[in-house]
Amino acid sequence: MASAQTHRLSNGGLVDRSAPLNFRFDGKAFSGFQGDTLASALIANGVKLVGRSFKYHRPRGILTSGSEEPNALVELRTGARREPNTKATTAELYDGLEAASQNRWPSLRHDVMSVNQLFAPIFVAGFYYKTFMWPAKFWEAIYEPAIRRAAGLGRAAGVADPDHYDKAWAHCDVLIAGSGPAGLAAALAAGRSGARVILCEEDFTLGGRLLSDGGTIDGLPAAAWLSKTLDELAAMPDVRITTRTTLFGVYDGGTYGAIERVSDHLPSPPEHQVRQRLWRIVAKRCVVAAGAIERPIVFAGNDTPGVMMASAMRTYVARYAATPAKRIALFTNNEDGWRTVETALGAGLQIAAVIDARPEVSPAHRSLASKGGFPVLHGSVSGVDGGKDGVRKIAVSLTGGSRAEVEADGLAVSGGWNPAVGLTSFHRGRPKWSDDISAFVPDGAPPGMVAVGAANGDFGLGACLSQGFAAGATAAHDTGHNDKAGIAPVADDEAFSLAPLWHVAGKGKAFVDYQHDVTASDIELAQREGFESVEHLKRYTTLGMATDQGKTSNVAGLAIMAAVSGRSIPETGTTIYRPPYVPVAIGAFAGHHRDETFHATRLTPSHHWAVEQGAIFVDTGLWKRAQWYPRAGEKDWLESVTREVKAVRSGVGFCDVSTLGKIDVHGPDAGAFLDRVYINTFSSLAVDKARYGLMLREDGIVYDDGTTSRLAEDHYFLTTTTAKAGLVMQHLEFCRQVLFPELDVQLTSVSDQWAQFSIAGPKTRDLLREIVDPAEDLSNEGFPFMGAREVALRGGLKARLFRISFSGEMAFEISVPARFGDAMARNLMLAGAPFGVTPYGTEALGVMRVEKGHIAGPELSGTTTAADLGLGKMMSTKKDYIGRVMAGREALVAPDRQVVVGIKPVDKARRLRSGAHIIPKGQTPGPGNDQGYVTSVCFSPTLDQWIGLALVERGRERIGEIVHAHDPLRGEDYDVELCNPVFYDPDGGRQRG
Amino acid sequence: MRIVCPFCGERELGEFTYLGDAKPVRPVAGASEDEVFDYVYLRDNVAGATSEYWYHGGGCRAWLKVSRNTLTHEISAVEPAAGAGAAKVGA
């Protein structure tokens, strides 16, 4: 049975008492209500201890009621959905919620690591740098495991996230961050003017501080005004309000990042619903109404459970009807803190005392004190007596020097408010110091953005409304909308008088950064050791580097640094603000781009046919390509591939080569254009002919290769490698548009428009005659090697036929419109059956190209020149082309370059592996005598042994030399013979036959 | 970041590919090795106004000359490369 909600008020608040929810914390059953956060539900159940601190394992309670929370971090959910470092203050309660505290072992109440406190001297600022420097081996053996065990921030699930994450775009005129009075006023003004508005609210309920602090707007109680305003906004079709959505980043050109927690408030996402959605919002204007964060005062024992921000305490009482304490003391240095006293008294709670650091308290508050029967002590809190069960007694240093003690079970603290300057500072903006509120306020903002209300340092309700409204109206006007905003809502401004107070000297640890356990003395130590710059301070002490990014600690930290270094706070300055404003799951950035959908998948035109054939596929970039077609009884891939190669070399086979990049080059200057991008000449190519071409980068290194055919006087058809298809298109467009705009030429990518098959083997013509219209002359005279032209197929379809060969066999490539690719594959199988046609995959393709000594990706490595590849003779000396001049540089024409050569193992039975290094025979392998490496290998069924290609120093001069192959990765050493890279039919008689 | 393509309108960064400085001009045929070397390798590291080449590969495939401030990322102008679009220069 869940324990009773002992600390729940009997009425009031925004929780739904008709909807009780059961939950477990550290295994213990509790109950709360719909509308609770995990934090408010724990408070309603009297739970004060919720975690242990990172370094010292000190007992910690709930400090805030929002996303700035540094203490109350839990592991939420279980199993694959377990999420560490979840803020109990923003986690919505749902029925069945399970959470566990962090940084404790074996239990939260009895944590053995809290002995760290005894060793506190070694955990001071910079302890990582000082303590663990020597001896080095101690790091791995002792320090690191110990630190990891002791100082974790929760455990990740350790298994794949079962949920989906979405990414979406949105566009609007006016983006508003925050639904407090300023944000709602901005939405009213912009919405009434007809602007397209998106308002993002981090909370699950709209209203911001109105929900906790109330007030009177336009003569109405805040709740009534809120409900009326939300009704008005809901009726505006162009105003879109999203809750549970945090604006976390500001990017160039008015692009914003927001994370929507779509299903985080549910046990698990409903079917077909995502867990979270990452929004990229493009907004012409942005109104930041993100409010302000109340800041702690640093004093000894300020991390005792039961010490809470004053605003959070009244939020728990007013909004959640949950009482963090029965007898509350307030420690404040400003007028706003007193609101907590008013709220607590209104809820029937007892006030033990108010400790006000200011010399004067307003008459209204004096009379409140006398009516409430509690003392007002002028001074500051110098210590807290209490432990894991919370605050018991508070030590007070009174102005004038005497001391006092206050008995209380809760201490509300208000050190003033820091405007949330993150969003306005994400473009390296530095906020400026305002003496009026002793806080940093935005100093300008990225283009199109403006901060209003508390986010701009104006805390009064009236100012929030008027500034928000004015900003909304201006944003609508600036984006071309009418000026029909109407009249701004009106409210009074509360007084805000503050006497700066950052740190109260005293005995015991006084925490600045609760999450990283950084104390005031750590900052003083950093200063003494010379780490005065705020950027050094941050890294040396780790102040502000935890998951809360120092939202409650940064300003206090640099105020203390300013004091000890004798500078002002603005002189001390702030660190650089960077997104994200709140932690965002990597899964949300990835969205659906994970596992099988990590990237798009491209299927060849014959893919479905190949699936039916039982093909094994390989990923080639985005493509799925048939790698081989296993047949029953074949024991491994090698057997299948060997069969396919033999079938091609002795009969006929075909392979889908549609993945090659294909570009149509049109125009009277097409030939001249190709002459400038290839090292060889294409303007001289006869119509109906194909030619192999090689293109360089401007630095003289080989970029890509492929065959180009001239289909008409002003029409060339160019192919690229599969890998470079997109890049070559981009490169050619650059050449056309930027380098040679005077040429009359157009480029069209037709890679996806044509299905292309290589048909190879001595029986190729026999097969083609079954496919091609009998009127077409396919004889050696009628269609010679390197011929290329359009032909009619049986049935009338036009195809492009190219007599080119990658395999070294008599071969053609045939192109048909992509939608006929599937039919073509099936047709080739049918028509080829009498000739024993064999489909072959990329492995057999690769074997035949190695046998033939053709270069491919491994040799086009981005380091090789045309001459390295044995193609130096192709480099025209009669024309300019991309890369020509740089290719002539001394180092690129040096005689000792590594060039392509064939290799054969001396032991004919030996398997070769690519990647092995080539070392002169008889030498000990080392970087000094590394002469190259093996680029491509295959088992050659034709030669019945493994063969390969390698890049070897002066390789072509060393044919016949025995060298050593050294493969440290696989631990293999063997001798190979350097040989002619063309292993098969070196005269080329077969492909010409 | 967003770029206003003269052909397609305002589009997001993901549609574009960055190449680099648009200032160097490819030397004419017959230029010396030193001139070409400078063209290929030498770039100013500008803090401030630059012009750079971007490719609208996710859209119209135009090469664009984008005037951008490297300190503020503000884009002040976008023009198509001389040969972008259908017509040849001078035709």
Ligand SMILES: [Zn+2]
């Ligand atoms: Zn475009």
